[in-house]
Amino acid sequence: MMEFTALSQIASLADTLPVADSAAREAALARQNSLTKPPGSLGRLEELAIFMAGWRATARPVIKKAQAVVFAGNHGICAQGVNPYPQEVTKQMVANFEHGGASINQLCRANGAALSVVALDLDTPTADFTQGPAMTEAETLEAMTRGAAAVDPTADVLILGEMGIGNSTIAAALASALFGATPAEWVGPGTGSDAEGIARKIAAIEAGLARHGGLSAMETLAALGGREQAAICGAVLAARAAHIPVILDGFICTAAAAVLYAADPRLLDHCLVGHASAEPGHRRLLAAIGQKPVLEFDMRLGEGSGAALALGILRAALEVHNGMATFGEAGVSDK
16 A cells, blocks of 8 residues: 655655556557557547556456545635535535445446545544645645555556535635636636635635745645545555556546646546536646546536546447457458
8 A cells, every 4th residue: 555654755756656558558559550440530439448558558458347436525615605515515425425326326337336435534624724724744645645545456447536515616726726827717616606605715715825825736735635635646646556547537636636747747647537527627727737538528516427427438448449350350451
């Protein structure tokens, strides 16, 4: 299990963690070009199969085990009135996940993923970042380690999601701090904030940015983030260590992982983004980290729902990659 002992050491992990297997990628590309179709005619499906080949280090990857993890946390920034729902909803939704009643349960079942939920000290919200750092370094590292511990090293792909009342404000704060633009350009309705609620979000983030400027990416995570964001970072790194590709969910999940991108862009090389969220900041964030979403379905639920849906596309890409006949096998002329 990966353990994290200092935020200052995270960026340097990019120099030591595994990279994609170039030989497997080349072999997968050669196979794609030998299948009974015009080269490139399946577009993104071909790209996804080659991506999986590189990270699973085999020319013909399969998904025998797909793991989905939803991390849940509560946030001190809710003291600023940024949340239209009470924080008790976080714990209630965790119970709903555990009893199989949420959207993510159905999407995981439909697309063949085993779901687990990790509740992170829900009775102890992080601190209000307008008054001080949301987390200490020790709290951030503990949450990252718990995120890493949740990863099954035998999985072929990892889906990540989150739950936490107030965490759309956290995501916008992290994005603004790490990638610039004003808070108003990142903030959206989240779970249903009206115009006054959005104004409170913007004011809270402006206060947080004024208080916590000039920090490194990982220090920014501690200052403005939450336990579920830190856990997502830990899970992403643990998956990388095990050669497991990751499918990130929407704006909140992507903003959490984008902390690692800001620390060193190579740390997200093994990650896909499952969908483009309807939350307005997500497209701006995708552009900032150079990601193209697998799907665009106007979803903004969170929970890992868009990532779980994208798993079905990834499975389809591999079925085509592994199951189609080559020109030689089918007796079809390729010239």
